[in-house]
Amino acid sequence: MFSGQIPFEVSKLSQLSSLGLGWNHDSKKNLLRLGRLSLTSLVGNLTLLEDLDLSRVNISSTVPNIFANMSNLRSLYLLDCGMYGEFPKGIFMLPNLRILDVNHNEDLNGSWPDFQYWRSPLEQMSLARVNFSRELPSSMGNLSSLIALEMPSCSLSGSIPSSIGNLTNLIYLDLSNNILVGNIPSSIGNLIQLGLLSLHNNHLTGLIPSRLANLTQLIILDMSYNQLTSPIPLGLRKLTLLYELGLASNEFEGKFPIFIFNLRNLNFLDISNNYLNGIKWICNMIFLHVLDMSNNNFNGSFPECLHNMFYGSKLRMISLRGNKFQGLLPRSLANCTMLEAIDVSNNQFSDTFPSWLENLPNLEILILRSNQFYGKILESPETNYEFPNLRILNLSYNIFTRNLPLNSFRNWNALKLDKHDHPLTYIHEKQYFNVGTHHLYYYYAYSMKITNKGMDTVYKKVQDFFTAIDMSSNRFVGEIPKSIGDLKDLNMLNLSNNILTGHIPVSLGNLTQLESLDLSQNQLSGEIPSQPTQLTFLEWFNVSYNYLTGSIPGGKQFNTFETSSFEGNLGLCGNPLSKKCWDIDSSPAVFNRSLDSPRFHFEFGWKIVLVGYGFGFIVGVIIGNITITRKDDWLKKAFEMMQSTTGTIMELEKGTYRN
Numbered sequence: 001m002f003s004g005q006i007p008f009e010v011s012k013l014s015q016l017s018s019l020g021l022g023w024n025h026d027s028k029k030n031l032l033r034l035g036r037l038s039l040t041s042l043v044g045n046l047t048l049l050e051d052l053d054l055s056r057v058n059i060s061s062t063v064p065n066i067f068a069n070m071s072n073l074r075s076l077y078l079l080d081c082g083m084y085g086e087f088p089k090g091i092f093m094l095p096n097l098r099i100l101d102v103n104h105n106e107d108l109n110g111s112w113p114d115f116q117y118w119r120s121p122l123e124q125m126s127l128a129r130v131n132f133s134r135e136l137p138s139s140m141g142n143l144s145s146l147i148a149l150e151m152p153s154c155s156l157s158g159s160i161p162s163s164i165g166n167l168t169n170l171i172y173l174d175l176s177n178n179i180l181v182g183n184i185p186s187s188i189g190n191l192i193q194l195g196l197l198s199l200h201n202n203h204l205t206g207l208i209p210s211r212l213a214n215l216t217q218l219i220i221l222d223m224s225y226n227q228l229t230s231p232i233p234l235g236l237r238k239l240t241l242l243y244e245l246g247l248a249s250n251e252f253e254g255k256f257p258i259f260i261f262n263l264r265n266l267n268f269l270d271i272s273n274n275y276l277n278g279i280k281w282i283c284n285m286i287f288l289h290v291l292d293m294s295n296n297n298f299n300g301s302f303p304e305c306l307h308n309m310f311y312g313s314k315l316r317m318i319s320l321r322g323n324k325f326q327g328l329l330p331r332s333l334a335n336c337t338m339l340e341a342i343d344v345s346n347n348q349f350s351d352t353f354p355s356w357l358e359n360l361p362n363l364e365i366l367i368l369r370s371n372q373f374y375g376k377i378l379e380s381p382e383t384n385y386e387f388p389n390l391r392i393l394n395l396s397y398n399i400f401t402r403n404l405p406l407n408s409f410r411n412w413n414a415l416k417l418d419k420h421d422h423p424l425t426y427i428h429e430k431q432y433f434n435v436g437t438h439h440l441y442y443y444y445a446y447s448m449k450i451t452n453k454g455m456d457t458v459y460k461k462v463q464d465f466f467t468a469i470d471m472s473s474n475r476f477v478g479e480i481p482k483s484i485g486d487l488k489d490l491n492m493l494n495l496s497n498n499i500l501t502g503h504i505p506v507s508l509g510n511l512t513q514l515e516s517l518d519l520s521q522n523q524l525s526g527e528i529p530s531q532p533t534q535l536t537f538l539e540w541f542n543v544s545y546n547y548l549t550g551s552i553p554g555g556k557q558f559n560t561f562e563t564s565s566f567e568g569n570l571g572l573c574g575n576p577l578s579k580k581c582w583d584i585d586s587s588p589a590v591f592n593r594s595l596d597s598p599r600f601h602f603e604f605g606w607k608i609v610l611v612g613y614g615f616g617f618i619v620g621v622i623i624g625n626i627t628i629t630r631k632d633d634w635l636k637k638a639f640e641m642m643q644s645t646t647g648t649i650m651e652l653e654k655g656t657y658r659n
Contacts (some may be wrong), residue, residue, distance in 0.1 A: 006057070012044050019046065022055030022077055030080070033058035040064040048072060055079040055101070065110070067091050075099035077305065079126075082107075091112040092120065101126040115139040127148040128174075133157065138417060141166035147174035148438060153196070156180055160204075165190040171435050176200035176222070183207075184223075187213040195435030200246060201225040213238045218433060222246035224270060232257050242266055243433065248292065249273040255419065261285050267431065268444060271296065272319070279303065286313050290429050290444055291561055294321035294343070299329035316429055317446050319343040321367075321378070329354055329459040336603070338362055341446050345394070346367035353377045353400070358386045364427060365462065367394040367448055369470070376402035383531050385415040394450055395474065396494070403478040404471065404495070406487070426461040452492050453516045455541035468492035472518065475499060480519075487512035496542065498618035506531045516540040523623065528572075533558045544568045551581045 002024040010019070024032045034042065043049065050072050060082035067076065068090025075098060076091070084107035085246055091100065092113050098121050102108060109131045116139040117327060123145050135153040141163025148171060156178035164173075165187025173194060180202040188197070189211025197218060204226040213235025215221075221239070224246040229251050236242075237259040245266060253275035260269065267289040277297040285291060287289050302325070315336045325347040333342065334356050341364060342357070350372040357363060366387075386391075387409065421545060432441045445461045450470060467490050476498040485507025487493075500522040508517070509531025517532070520542040527550035530544060538557045542565050549571030552558070563576045573581040 001031065005033055006037060006042070008037050008041075011037065011045055014045050015048060016046050017048055017072075019049060020051070020053040021057055022053035022079070025056045028059050030056045032056075034061075038064075040066055043067070043070070051075045053077040054081060057081055057470055059083060063087055063102075064092070065090070067625075068094070071095055073097055074102075077101045078102040078105065082106055086110070092122070093118060093362070095121070096192075097122060098145075099124045100507040103128040103336060105130055109133075112137045112140070114313040115142045118142065119144070121145055124148040124150075127154055127449060127488065129153045131155050135159070136161055136164070138163045140164065142168065143402040146170055150174045151178070151453075153177040160185055160188075162187045167191065168193070169216075172193055172196045172440070173439055174198040175202070176350070180201050180204060184212075184228075185208055186213065191215060191440060195438075196220045196440060199226065207231075208233050208236075212234055212236065215239065216241070218242055220244045220440070224248040226250055228252065230254055232260075233258065235260065236260070239263065240265065241519060243431070246270045247274070247418055252276055253297075254278075256281060263287075267314075268292075268429070268442065270444075285315075290317045290430075291315065291316050292317070292319045294319045296323055299324035299326070301325070302330050314338055316362075317341040317444075320347060321449070322346045324348055331356060333357065334360065336360070341365035341448075343367040343448060344371065345449065347371050349373065353395075359381045360387075362389060363387065364389050365392045365446070365448060367392070367396060369394045369449070370397040372399060374399040375400070376400070377405040377408070391465075392448070392450070392462070393468070396451060396470045396472040398474055399547075400471070400474040402476070404476050404481060405498070406481050406486050407483050409469070409487075415438035425464045427464060428461075451490075451494055451518075454518065454542060455557060466491055467492075467513075470494040471498070474499040477501070479503075480505050480524075482507045484508060487511060489513045492516040495522070497521040500524060503527075504529055504548075508532050509534055511535065512537075514538055518542045519546070520544040521546075525549070527551075528553055541565050547574050552577065592645060 006021060021032060034057065040058055043052065044066060049070060051074055057079045058077065058081070062085035063078070065084055065088050068088050071094060073094055074096050078099050078101065083102065083105040085101065087108055087110040089099070089111065091405065100122065101124070103126045106129050110127065111132065115137065120143050122143055124147060126148070128150055131154065138161040140161065144166060146167050147169055148170065152174050156175065157179065159182035160175065160180055162185040164185065168190055170191050171193055173191065174196065177200065178196045182204065183206040184199065184204055186209040189209060192214055194215050195217050197215065198220065200222045201224065204231065208223065208228060210233045213233060213294060216238055218239050219241055221242060222322045225248065226427065228250040232247070232252060234257065240263060242263050243265055245260065245268070248270040249272065250652030251274065253280035256271060256276045258281035260266070264287055266287060269288055269290070270292040272292045272294040277299065279298055279300055281301065284463070313336045316338050317340055321343045326349065328351045329344065329349060333339065337360060339360050340362050343365065345367045346369065348371065352375045353373060355378070357366065371393070393409065427446045430441060432439065434440065447458065447460045448462055449458045450468060451458060451472065463499055469490065470487065472494045479502030480495065480500060482505045484505060488510055490511050491513055496518040502524065503526035504519065504524055506529040509529070512535065514535050515537050516539060518540070522544070524546040525548065528548060530553040532538065532541070533553050533555045536556060541561050544564060544566060545568030548569040551574040552566055552572055554575060560577065566572050566577055573579045
C-alpha cells in the first residue's frame with residue numbers, strides 16, 4: 001500500500017541487482033507513480049539490474065530503448081503501467097531475459113522480430129491486451145524454452161502456425177480473444193506438457209484435431225466461440241485430469257458424447273449455443289460444479305434416473321435455457337444443497353411452482369421464464385417460503401394464477417443487506433490450482449436473460465447485490481399487496497401484463513433502491529400516488545394501459561419519463577401527456593381534473609343541472625308576472641318559449657354525458 005511518487009534517490013542505487021516496486025495498489029487504483037522521474041532516468045544508472053518489477057506503477061510513458069541494452073536483465077514486469085507507443089523489438093532479443101510481462105497496456109503496440117536464428121532463453125511471455133495486429137511468425141517455433149505464452153486480446157490475425165508444435169515445454173498457452181482463422185494445427189498435439197489451452201473467441205474452423213487426445217496433462221481446455229464442427233473426438237476421454245471444458249458457441253451437432261461425463265475431475269462444462277441433442281447421458285453429471293447446456297436441441301422429459309440423483313452433488317449452477325425439455329422439473333434438484341443458480345427458461349416444462357426448492361441455503365437465482373408452469377402459488381402462514389438467499393426470481397411468461405405471492409418472499413435476506421459499502425462483484429465460480437510452477441485459476445461468471453427497463457436483456461455478468469422480481473405475463477389477479485413496501489432493497493419489479501386490479505399502493509415509495517418498475521397492461525385504477533416520485537434511482541416507470549385517473553405527479557425522476565410510460569389511461573392528464581389538467585381553485589368540487597375524466601363528467605353535468613334550475617326559476621318569475629298582467633295568449637307563448645329553452649339546456653347536458 002505504498003503510495004505517492006517514487007523518490008529520485010532510487011535511481012542512484014547503482015549496485016542494485018533487483019528492484020521490486022510492483023503491486024502497490026488498492027481495489028480502485030494504482031498508488032505509486034514515477035511523477036517527474038522518467039523511466040529512463042530511473043533505470044539509466046542501474047546497469048546491473050537483473051530483475052525489475054514496476055507492475056501497477058503509474059508510469060504513462062513509452063518503453064525506452066535503453067531496456068534493449070540491459071543485458072543482465074532476467075525478468076521485466078511492466079504490467080498495467082499505462083505504457084504506450086511502440087514496444088522495442090530489441091527487448092525480445094536480450095540474452096538473459098527469461099520473463100517478460102507487459103500485460104494490460106492497451107495503448108502499447110508491438111511487432112515481432114525474426115526468431116529464426118535466435119535461441120532465446122525466454123520462458124514466459126505475457127503480452128495480454130498489447131496490440132500485435134499481425135500474424136504469429138512461424139519463427140516463433142524457435143522459442144523452445146517457452147513454458148508460458150499468454151497473448152489474449154492482442155488483435156492477432158491469420159492462422160496459428162504449425163511450428164507452434166515445436167514449443168514442447170509449453171505448460172500454458174492462451175491465444176483467446178483474437179482474430180485467428182483457419183484450422184487448429186494438428187501439431188498442437190505435440191505439446192504433451194500443456195496444462196492450459198485456451199483458443200476461446202476466435203474465428204477458428206474445422207474439426208478438433210484428434211491428436212488433442214495426447215494432451216493428457218490438460219486441466220483447462222476452452223475452445224468456445226469459434227466455428228468448430230462435429231464430431232467431438234472420442235479421444236478426449238483420455239483427458240482424465242480435465243477440470244474445465246468449454247465448447248460453447250460453435251457448430252457442434254448431433255448427440256453429445258456420453259464419455260464426457262466419465263471424466264471424474266470435470267467440474268465445469270459449457271456446451272451452450274450449439275446444435276446438440278440427446279439427454280440420457282445427463283445422469284452421470286454428479287461431479288460437476290457448473291453445467292451450461294443452454295440453447296441447444298435437447299428435448300423430451302428428463303429420464304427417471306435424474307429424478308433420483310444429485311445426492312451429494314456439488315452442482316452450483318445449472319442452465320437448461322433455450323431447449324425443448326418437457327414434463328416435470330427433477331425433484332432431486334432439492335438435494336443440491338450447494339446450488340446458487342437455476343435457469344430453465346424458454347423450454348416446455350409443465351409443472352407447478354417448485355416450492356420444494358425453498359430450503360436450498362445458497363440459491364440466489366431462480367429463472368422459470370417462458371414455460372408452462374401453472375396454478376396458484378400457495379400463500380398462507382404455513383407456506384411462507386424460505387428461499388433464504390434468493391434475490392432474482394423470474395416467473396414471467398407462464399400460466400400462474402390467483403393472487404400475487406409477494407408476501408411469501410418479503411423476508412429474503414438479500415433485501416436486508418447493506419449494499420453501499422461493498423465493492424462491485426459478480427456471481428461466479430472460481431477455483432485455484434497449479435500447472436507446474438504456475439498458479440492458475442478458472443473463473444466463470446453466471447449469465448441470465450431478464451426483461452428490465454422494457455427490454456429483454458442478457459446479462460453476461462450478474463452483480464452480487466442485484467435484486468429483481470419478474471412476474472409479468474401471467475394470469476395473476478387481485479390487488480398489489482401493501483406488503484410490497486417491505487422489499488426495500490429491490491432493484492427491479494415487473495408485474496406487467498397480468499389482471500391486477502385496485503390502486504397502486506403508496507408503500508411502493510419505500511423501495512428506495514428501485515431502478516425499474518413496470519405495472520403496465522393490467523386493470524389498475526385510481527390515481528398514481530406521489531410517493532414514487534421520491535425514488536431517486538428510478539430510471540424506468542411504466543403504468544401504461546390501465547384505468548388510472550387524475551393528474552400525473554411531477555418532480556425528480558418523474559420529470560424524465562416519456563409519454564409511453566402513461567399512455568392508454570384515458571383518465572390521466574398532465575405532463576408528459578398532451579392532455580392537460582384543469583385546475584380551478586375556486587371550486588373545491590373540481591380539482592386538477594381533465595375534461596375527459598369520469599369524475600369531471602359527473603361534476604360538469606351537475607353544473608348544467610344547476611344552471612337549468614336557475615334559469616327555470618327566473619323564467620317562472622317572469623311567467624308569474626305575465627299571468628297577472630297579460631292575456632292568455634301571451635301565457636301560452638311564454639310557456640312555449642320556456643319549453644323550447646329548457647329543452648336546449650337538457651340536450652346540452654345529455655351531450656356532455658355522451659362526449
